[in-house]
Amino acid sequence: SQQGEEDPQALSIQEGENATMNCSYKTSINNLQWYRQNSGRGLVHLILIRSNEREKHSGRLRVTLDTSKKSSSLLITASRAADTASYFCATDAGSARQLTFGSGTQLTVLP
Amino acid sequence: NAGVTQTPKFQVLKTGQSMTLQCAQDMNHNSMYWYRQDPGMGLRLIYYSASEGTTDKGEVPNGYNVSRLNKREFSLRLESAAPSQTSVYFCASSTQVPGTGELFFGEGSRLTVL
Numbered sequence: 001s002q003q004g005e006e007d008p009q010a011l012s013i014q015e016g017e018n019a020t021m022n023c024s025y026k027t028s029i030n031n032l033q034w035y036r037q038n039s040g041r042g043l044v045h046l047i048l049i050r051s052n053e054r055e056k057h058s059g060r061l062r063v064t065l066d067t068s069k070k071s072s073s074l075l076i077t078a079s080r081a082a083d084t085a086s087y088f089c090a091t092d093a094g095s096a097r098q099l100t101f102g103s104g105t106q107l108t109v110l111p
Numbered sequence: 112n113a114g115v116t117q118t119p120k121f122q123v124l125k126t127g128q129s130m131t132l133q134c135a136q137d138m139n140h141n142s143m144y145w146y147r148q149d150p151g152m153g154l155r156l157i158y159y160s161a162s163e164g165t166t167d168k169g170e171v172p173n174g175y176n177v178s179r180l181n182k183r184e185f186s187l188r189l190e191s192a193a194p195s196q197t198s199v200y201f202c203a204s205s206t207q208v209p210g211t212g213e214l215f216f217g218e219g220s221r222l223t224v225l
Binding site: 048090098100 | 115201209219
């Protein structure tokens, strides 16, 4: 079963706009990670946020975590065509010793 | 620096045939993983290995076996392939205890079972 679920399933925006994706999960976590997958490629790690952190930045990426609502959001600012990809959240629930992935958000950035 | 290398990249099997997917990492990572990715379902963990000589079942282990040959290599074997095993398989590795850190992924192996 999947711990994290992304919303929306698909998102299409114009280049230069901001893109926001959300992830909801069911049980308490130690950390939450975001990954990007370009079409036909492997996943690439973007950012990790721990359960005691509320916000984290990396370049044009901003991740927030609300443990009371069991949700996280990934914001990509000033999006580029090269940001077109699927984005997955993954949760670490600690005792399971497994990183559990959601089903992803397909982002399309139109030039 | 190659990172995580998977072979083969593509494979077509008939039902009942066997095959082994190979994975090697050159980052001196302790933990290695096999995931499968099906449309609309994200990635599901098949097996993982926290260190050389140890393996553990993940969420969907049925129909698969694994071998942690050494610290670098972690193979996934399908003994009798079934159409339900048609998927994209990803190997990954990590420096940290399973479930806790960043994963480094290979490019995937696309398997079709007829």
